[in-house]
Amino acid sequence: xxxxxxxxxxxxxxxxxxxxxxxxxxxxxxxxxxxxxxxxxxxxxxxxxxxxxxxxxxxxxxxxxxxxxxxxxxxxxxxxxxxxxxxxxxxxxxxxxxxxxxxxxxxxxxxxxxxxxxxxxxxxxxxxxxxxxxxxxxxxxxxxxxxxxxxxxxxxxxxxxxxxxxxxxxxxxxxxxxxxxxxxxxxxxxxxxxxxxxxxxxxxxxxxxxxxxxxxxxxxxxxxxxxxxxxxxxxxxxxxxxxxxxxxxxxxxxxxxxxxxxxxxxxxxxxxxxxxxxxxxxxxxxxxxxxxxxxxxxxxxxxxxxxxxxxxxxxxxxxxxxxxxxxxxxxxxxxxxxxxxxxxxxxxxxxxxxxxxxxxxxxxxxxxxxxxxxxxxx
Numbered sequence: 461x462x463x464x465x466x467x468x469x470x471x472x473x474x475x476x477x478x479x480x481x482x483x484x485x486x487x488x489x490x491x492x493x494x495x496x497x498x499x500x501x502x503x504x505x506x507x508x509x510x511x512x513x514x515x516x517x518x519x520x521x522x523x524x525x526x527x528x529x530x531x532x533x534x535x536x537x538x539x540x541x542x543x544x545x546x547x548x549x550x551x552x553x554x555x556x557x558x559x560x561x562x563x564x565x566x567x568x569x570x571x572x573x574x575x576x577x578x579x580x581x582x583x584x585x586x587x588x589x590x591x592x593x594x595x596x597x598x599x600x601x602x603x604x605x606x607x608x609x610x611x612x613x614x615x616x617x618x619x620x621x622x623x624x625x626x627x628x629x630x631x632x633x634x635x636x637x638x639x640x641x642x643x644x645x646x647x648x649x650x651x652x653x654x655x656x657x658x659x660x661x662x663x664x665x666x667x668x669x670x671x672x673x674x675x676x677x678x679x680x681x682x683x684x685x686x687x688x689x690x691x692x693x694x695x696x697x698x699x700x701x702x703x704x705x706x707x708x709x710x711x712x713x714x715x716x717x718x719x720x721x722x723x724x725x726x727x728x729x730x731x732x733x734x735x736x737x738x739x740x741x742x743x744x745x746x747x748x749x750x751x752x753x754x755x756x757x758x759x760x761x762x763x764x765x766x767x768x769x770x771x772x773x774x775x776x777x778x779x780x781x782x783x784x785x786x787x788x789x790x791x792x793x794x795x796x797x798x799x800x801x802x803x804x805x806x807x808x809x810x811x812x813x814x815x816x817x818x819x820x821x822x823x824x825x826x827x828x829x830x831x832x833x834x835x836x837x838x
Contacts, residue, residue, distance in 0.1 A: 461707050466568060466704055467706075467715075467719065468808055469505035469716070470503075471701075471718065471809065472647060472649050473649070473801070475659055477584070477698065478664045478793060483655075484584075485651065490585070494517070496699075497649055498701050501703050505715065506713075506715060507574055510540075512544045514546070514563070516562050516563050516577045517549070517559055518548070518555025518557075518578070518801065530548055532546040552829075553823055553825045554823045554830070556798050556799055557800025559577040559800070559801065560804055560833065561724045563575035563576075563577040564704060564721050567705070574704070575703075578702055578801040579700060579800060579801040580795075581696070581697065604734075605681065606826055607681035608682070610681070613765070613768065617774050625674045627769070628669075629671050631788050632665055633669060636668060637786075638787060640667075643786055645660075665791045674688070686767075694792075696792070696795040699798050702801060718838070725832050726832075728829050729828040731828035733828070734828045738761060739775050741831060742820065742822050745820070753777075756818050756819060757814065758807055758814065759783045759822075760821045761788070762789055763790040764789065764794060803823070808837075811835070
């Protein structure tokens with residue numbers, strides 16, 4: 461253990477809900493949901509919440525106290541001491557992962573020893589399309605709807621509708637098998653619904669998926685396009701939390717880490733194509749870590765659209781058995797500000813389950829950015 465190490469002590473998430481009509485997480489206030497995962501992460505880490513130096517939280521679509529006030533109100537709702545500070549951030553789809561990065565950076569700078577990081581999003585509480593005005597301000601680049609960027613990705617990498625749908629179908633199959641095998645049980649905090657039922661399974665996963673229904677779906681963004689509701693991520697609700705610690709805190713409080721953060725990066729990419737940033741982000745984080753894609757035992761790449769992991773794979777040639785082994789956002793859903801923390805939680809637990817050593821997480825971000833992290837199981 462080096463003094464320059466940052467460790468993950470705990471990682472927990474809710475099951476992912478799919479909106480108002482299905483029940484799921486919709487009845488709850490985002491502050492409630494956030495407080496629950498905060499409490500559980502701190503409990504699992506075995507730390508006194510009074511020792512937390514900060515709470516850093518991703519939230520993308522704020523409405524009232526869902527935004528800047530969400531983490532602070534959640535800290536208070538969780539019953540943590542009033543001296544524990546909290547802040548929210550918005551790096552769009554990468555917010556939850558960026559929260560982990562900022563926490564690690566604060567620890568490495570010597571400003572903190574213990575930080576709670578994560579994200580929450582309840583998209584069922586949001587008006588659809590609110591983030592996409594009809595006219596963009598002039599910024600020197602052509603800005604378009606992300607769905608059109610997905611179409612451009614498919615065109616550039618010559619990805620057919622059949623390939624995209626096949627990938628999406630496999631995402632549901634993998635997620636369904638993981639649920640059946642109980643792979644997510646350890647990472648999910650069950651939530652008791654008002655009707656007395658227990659919510660502990662990701663709602664969006666089709667078990668089994670229907671390939672013929674997927675084939676019948678119409679393109680969403682272009683009449684002759686290839687992007688459909690079936691090969692894109694779902695509108696979702698969810699939250700996840702991780703506790704990060706310095707090497708000094710691990711020794712001082714006799715804590716047991718799950719993983720070590722090896723390297724982390726954020727990059728900018730073409731704002732029109734928008735979704736290809738995962739390619740340079742992966743290359744950069746692997747260089748920084750001094751590792752290769754072959755060294756990775758588990759890879760989590762966000763399935764904003766099926767074209768994202770497929771274009772990434774065309775360029776980097778990974779072993780696809782290691783990529784999203786338990787399904788991705790096409791099956792589970794993509795609760796924007798939470799997804800980065802959810803994927804990190806999945807990555808940590810899958811490394812623990814399989815006894816793998818290294819894991820990679822990468823996510824595309826709106827308007828042309830991407831985050832990437834390499835972790836090592838300890």
